[in-house]
Amino acid sequence: MKKVNLLRNIGLIILAVFFAIFFAVPLIWMISTAFKTDMEAMLGGVNIIPETFTFENFRYFFEGANSDSPVFRWMFNSLFSATMGTLIIVSIDAMAAYALARLNIPMKKALFAIIISTLMVPWVITFLPMYMQFSQFNMLNTYGALILPYSANAFGVFLLYQFFSTFPKELEEAARIDGANKWQIFMRVVLPSARPLMATLAIFSFMTIYNDFLWPLVATNTPEMRTITTGIAIMSQGSFVSSYGKLMALTTIATVPIIIVFIIGQKHFIRGITQSGIK
Amino acid sequence: MISSLKFKVIIMKKDENKLTSSLFIVPYLIMFVVFLIFPLAYGAYISMHEWSLIGGKGEFVGLANYMEILFSDGTSSNIFMNGLINTLIFVVLSVPALVVLALILALLLNSLPKRIQPFFRTVYFIPYSISVSIIAVIWLWMLDTNSGLVNQFLGNFGIGPIPWLTDTNYAWFSLVLATLWWTVGFNMIILINALNEVSEELYEAGSIDGASPWQKFVHITMPSIRPIMLFVVVTTTIASFNVYGQPYLMTRGGPGTSTEVLLMGIVRQAFELRDVGVASAMAVIMTLIIICISALQFKFLRNKEGV
Structure with a gap:
């Protein structure tokens, strides 16, 4: 009986993790892209960790020289x-x-x-x-x-x-x-x-x-x-x-x-x- | 003598009482009148005039604007009918998905071990806290035909590239997908609460009678949460009826005007065609449709319930 419960729980957790991935991936992908160069982003691929890690995208906004996007x-x-x-x-x-x-x-x-x-x-x-x-x-x-x-x-x-x-x-x-x-x-x-x-x-x-x-x-x-x-x-x-x-x-x-x-x-x-x- | 004097004092006190008590509600009433009651009346007034965004008020035309929208074959009628049909398509596609997936997630969360429930609940619910333009931008990027994650991933299996946002059928799918990702957590939270309110004794009684989990779900869970389901269906329908940001940003109503929803049509009529009179009439008709549909749903679902 206990074994059945354990199996059931594992099955449910796998399902829960599957849904968690569905909800989390777009956000993770957003953050990941934010640290990529425009070039790398446009080339595509499914790498979550950027090949060339850059703060350039953030600096663009923090420098405040951009009157079109304050x-x-x-x-x-x-x-x-x-x-x-x-x-x-x-x-x-x-x-x-x-x-x-x-x-x-x-x-x-x-x-x-x-x-x-x-x-x-x-x-x-x-x-x-x-x-x-x-x-x-x-x-x-x-x-x-x-x-x-x-x-x-x-x-x-x-x-x-x-x-x-x-x-x-x-x-x-x-x-x-x-x-x-x-x-x-x-x-x-x-x-x-x-x-x-x-x-x-x-x-x-x-x-x-x-x-x-x-x-x-x-x-x-x-x-x-x-x-x-x-x-x-x-x-x-x-x-x-x-x-x-x-x-x-x-x-x-x-x-x-x-x-x-x-x-x-x-x-x-x-x-x-x-x-x-x-x- | 004394008692009549006492009576007078009480009356005076009562008047003063009413005055100071009224002060509590005055600030809200001012806002309520200026930003709700007045716009309501003003909207109805505008809808019965020729009224241009630039030129302002023109002639009183009675119900002519309404007639033009409903019974003519002109531009405004096309905008309205196209928008209404597209909105109904979105409602029909999104509402069942938003309710059924929410119920599945709620049932799943409730059967997980107690300790890990809050973690998953938070993860499922987080997208709801993000605003629509960010949702749209994220999904635009996810579904980008050339470099989006979805097509890149599917490409590994030799599928695609799929035109997620530029083909009408895929575009509807994408709009529903983004909406589902964004708001299903809201319905899920309401349903989790409803599930927790179902009495344990009923389930125990069911177990004693040898009911299977599925039988318990159909005969105990569903009847118990029906009133909340009704609420969820009605609020989801109203929300889907008011859809604007997703198609405005993700497909821009396209391809062509095939995903232009009613609210986008109203905005176009008012701000591009600069015809506020007809646009207001559209808003009034849309309001009446929304109120009718929610009233019908209440009636229909209530009757089924036998209340």
Whole structure:
């Protein structure tokens, strides 16, 4: 019986390794190509270790003389808008969700119903009018355009509402008797207990903004205001169309930070995904 | 006397209470109105006008833009219908793959020894954290006809070179492959969670009755995870319907316009043909189609479930 189990386990592990190769090889190949000369890359072959190991592709970006691909500016733009957007989303969503779940506000039921019903609305319908809005106010190519449109999403309100409506009333009551006002109760009693969920929402929002493609593509058109995602897209169709060494160095620079954030935040992220699915 | 005074104080307090409470929701509501409700209404408004990207608003035309898209034989109608058909092709090819492989990976991970599960889970899930343009660039390189790893590898066995991105059939395969690599981990995580929620007692009862692993899967696992499967199918369909980056970057809609999806068509109508009015009408129709399809899926899959 034990032997059968062992054989079964070995079989499963081989299968798991096979899939792991499928998911890992493109990334390994990307990093490997980044250290090859353009010449070696174009010649092909299946060698993971470059024959002539070069940092030239990376140096091209670190020297900063390339006005057409200011990759560190792009990374700053992406990180800055994702961070600011996340801060805005987490704070306004938490306050709104708390008000809807616990406070006495006018038209509470109707507001909640309207907000939640927009979860069904696909984003395609808002992106053109939003483009026209930003263009009329001369706000294309600004950080406002890269940050604000994400803050209207109802997902965070929905997520936190579920938590706040099950928060024990006794704790709020106790703080009220101690003389705390609504704001103090919210900040000192309710929010600290919602910390894990807010971390989930934060990572979710950060990834959404950092990885978004079509909106930053239409909302910006100067090299300085591109995000890393749109910048790479432009370069892959422009100057680097046949220079895979540089292109892969560029994607490696862009991928490594997000993978690190991702591995660190994985636990919260996974919880966020599952919570969005169950209820 | 005293009680009526008390009553008044309570009422006053209540009003003040409502005011300060409302302050909590005001910041979100401002964003919600400016960046969601207003664009929604504005989009509908634009779609009922002649509206050029450069010249701005023209005449009110009622539903003429919609008629042109749905019932004429003009350029915009061709863009829309071609885009819709290609989007449906992508949905039909990608959704089953994304759901079935996710389920296989979830089952596989769950039957691995506990200690090595987190490692493989992370490896399978990492591509999901990378943005679409990087995914597209990596796969462009992997699938390059002359020097890409895939053709180089197949060349060792005398196969190819295969035109992965320049032949329509292979192009669809490549787009689905890249999408699968990118997002299957997301569905997998949801399904792992669903599998862990299935009660152990059911499996034990199954074992006592002498059920084979396959019987257990069909009669215990599948019914228990059906609601989550429904969620996965619906969200995957919506995501596939909104596909844009992969064809935009990997095939540029080609060869010809044979992989140009609906969203690409809308963008072309708005930014190349500069016809925002018709493009907005396309976006409204696309939205209605997405909402209808998800509603239908809910209904269909719910009925099967007998709820």
